[in-house]
Amino acid sequence: MSAIQIQGLRPLKGTVGIQGSKNAVLPMMAASLLADGVTVIRHVPEIEDVFSMMGILESLGCKCSLEKGVLTVDTKASSGHRIPEEYVGKMRSSCLLLGPLLAERGEAVTYYPGGCVIGKRPIDLHLYALKRLGASFFEAGGMILARADRLRGARIRFSYPSVGATENAILAAVTAEGETEIENCAREPEIMELCRFLAAMGARIRGAGKSRIAVEGVRRLYPAEFFLGGDRICAGTYLAAAAMTAGDVTVMGAEPEDLREPVYILRRMGADISIKEREKEIRLRMDQRPGPVSLCTGPYPGFPTDLQSVFLAAASVACGESRITETVFEARFAAAALLRQFGARIRTEGQTAVALGTYPLRPGIADAPDLRGGAALVLAGLAADGLSIIGSCRHIRRGYEDLCRDLGSLGAEICWL
Structure with missing residues (x-):
């Protein structure tokens, strides 16, 4: 059994290369x-x-x-x-x-x-x-x-x-x-x-x-x-992590056009984002708490369902009420209940999760319910005031080559146990 340990409230800063898709x-x-x-x-x-x-x-x-x-x-x-x-x-x-x-x-x-x-x-x-x-x-x-x-x-x-x-x-x-x-x-x-x-x-x-x-x-x-091109879901995860931690992060190697909708949502949440298309470079700067947002997942070019859990974690620290509707997979709110263990104020209304943001989150201990839900819990740990532990990380290893390595390179205090 593997687990990830996170000491939260460390702003993410720097540049990270994105793994293959x-x-x-x-x-x-x-x-x-x-x-x-x-x-x-x-x-x-x-x-x-x-x-x-x-x-x-x-x-x-x-x-x-x-x-x-x-x-x-x-x-x-x-x-x-x-x-x-x-x-x-x-x-x-x-x-x-x-x-x-x-x-x-x-x-x-x-x-x-x-x-x-x-x-x-x-x-x-x-x-x-x-x-x-x-x-x-x-x-x-x-x-x-x-x-x-x-x-x-x-x-x-x-x-x-x-x-x-x-x-x-x-x-x-x-x-x-x-x-x-x-x-x-x-x-x-x-x-x-x-x-x-x-x-x-x-x-x-x-x-x-x-x-x-x-x-x-x-x-x-x-x-x-x-x-192989860069993994757009991995890039979106790191950009959301930067937004949650008042960070200044540049992701390299993912095609910006493939992330048009997540970038649009992050800008609505208050992020300052600059893009260099030819260099496949996206830089996000955030000097405040994210703002609230409403989004609905859907087939491309809509918002990717694989980033729904991650952006729900971001919404859990926003200033105000956010609404996230899932239209692709009917059981993809498993992470919502677990985010509540970190102090997130989230309720579900059918296929919509409503998050009333609070900051900072509190430290928590939880098992990753699935691949993207596990990543969302790690991001919650980054925004928590203390030490958090995420278990059952075999799910996370299914899609992220080394989440701790990448986030650690940006200044997160995070490690595999």
Whole structure:
């Protein structure tokens, strides 16, 4: 069991580099199965979800290594199609392997995925897209058996712009026979990153970043080298931490355009933010308590649900009443109850959390409920007058390479226990 210890009320100051994107690299790792040879991805974060995906790929016969941010995946000896249940239970992104396995091997065996417990998160849209391309599915005792003699292009229209389902549809369509049209697809930056990666492998994709994507199937893809962009959720976390602690922090390596909505919200809360687009640099200065804010999460370009818990922590120290509405995951207010242990005055009204800010917060002891909720508790500790301890930090390690290292470099008194 791991825990984080924080001595609060230390203003954050300085510059921090942002790790590679967790939500972008996982579908790229799944895509490596579509090419015979060695794929290399640079600037990869050393986080638990990446190690879990490496474990799945190795169980399928791949050889994987991750050293100093350089990930290599050698698929030459890969022939398996069964995803071990032990890995599926750890991470939801394991379902992204369905499309590549069906495309390459014509069959796949998996289970309903795990990950953070933040709502129902069904995979029905994933299965719908793959069925449209010609796959058949059979379920027995929580196991999913998938088969496809030959995937063929089709028209896919999602009832909701699911990121994972969009990725699975693209991964299956790039080598399918004919052309696939995907409508009402997700527009998140990670979709664009995946499409750029697949294009480097030889895929033909039009419309990445728009609500309609067209994929012209090719006979085969080839191994590629790729440099991973910065993690926008990690960058947003550190900017919110700076706002909560009257800090002056510059984050380097994340695409400012990808953070347009969080930056807009932080400015409404009183932060002075300057941006250098070409240098991928965002500087936040705050010399007062944050102001209150109202926001609603939604698919990109809306406010990211992955930053909802973090901004709820920021709202808990604001001057006034804030309202944060969650529209993506129905159970993502687990952090709200735990933030109350730090003195936060938060109540929930259905899918809206109402925070009446108070400062400073009081020291607390709590277990991280999930990945982003755990980060929110760490930020609460930064704004607490005393020593706080956050337990069950395995969740945090799923998405942050080293939260203590990064915040410590900015002046936080924080360490792993």
